[in-house]
Amino acid sequence: MPETAYRLKSIDDSRFNALSESQRHLVADKLLGTFYFGMEPAVLDEMIASGNFVSSVKEMLSTERNDLTAAEARLNDTDDEGEFRFSDWPSGAAEVAMILARFYVLLELDKSYMQYWSAYILSSTIMFSPAYELESSHNPNIDRIYGALVRAQREEYTIGYTAFLH
Incomplete structure (x- = not known):
C-alpha cells in the first residue's frame, strides 16, 4: 500500500x-x-x-512571525528575577520544562512554533525519547535530541531521514 x-x-x-x-x-x-x-x-x-x-x-x-531572538532572550534571562528558573527541579524535568516554556514565550502560532512543537512531540515518542526518567540517561541527551529534531524540522527533513540520522 x-x-x-x-x-x-x-x-x-x-x-x-x-x-x-x-x-x-x-x-x-x-x-x-x-x-x-x-x-x-x-x-x-x-x-x-x-x-x-x-x-x-x-x-x-x-510563515515566520515570531521574534525568535526575543523569545530566546526571555528564556535565557539570567537575572535573579528570571521567569524560567528550574534549577531546583528534579534531574531531567528542568530540561523538559524549559522546552515547554518556549511555547509560552512564542507569542504567535507560526512555522517556528510548529517546528518546536513537532520536535517536542517526536522527542516524546519511544523512537526519539531520551528516556530522561531513567537514572542512566544523561541530561544533555534531552537537549541534544530535541535540538537535533528542531534542526531536522528547519531543514525540512522527512521523518524517515530524521530517523536515519538519529
Missing part, C-alpha cells in the same frame, strides 16, 4: 463552515489545544466568523 493511502483528508474552509457554530468552536479549540496554543476568545471568534479559519491557520503555520 503506498504512503498516500494512509493520508487523512484535511478539512477545508467550506467543510469547516458547514459545521454548526458550536462544532466550529469545538474543532478550532481542539486544533489549537493540540498545539498547546491559546487565543483570546474574541480573536478566535473573529477568525472563526471570517469564513477562512482553516486556510488562516495553514497560512500561519507556513
Whole structure:
C-alpha cells in the first residue's frame, strides 16, 4: 500500500463552515489545544466568523512571525528575577520544562512554533525519547535530541531521514 493511502483528508474552509457554530468552536479549540496554543476568545471568534479559519491557520503555520531572538532572550534571562528558573527541579524535568516554556514565550502560532512543537512531540515518542526518567540517561541527551529534531524540522527533513540520522 503506498504512503498516500494512509493520508487523512484535511478539512477545508467550506467543510469547516458547514459545521454548526458550536462544532466550529469545538474543532478550532481542539486544533489549537493540540498545539498547546491559546487565543483570546474574541480573536478566535473573529477568525472563526471570517469564513477562512482553516486556510488562516495553514497560512500561519507556513510563515515566520515570531521574534525568535526575543523569545530566546526571555528564556535565557539570567537575572535573579528570571521567569524560567528550574534549577531546583528534579534531574531531567528542568530540561523538559524549559522546552515547554518556549511555547509560552512564542507569542504567535507560526512555522517556528510548529517546528518546536513537532520536535517536542517526536522527542516524546519511544523512537526519539531520551528516556530522561531513567537514572542512566544523561541530561544533555534531552537537549541534544530535541535540538537535533528542531534542526531536522528547519531543514525540512522527512521523518524517515530524521530517523536515519538519529
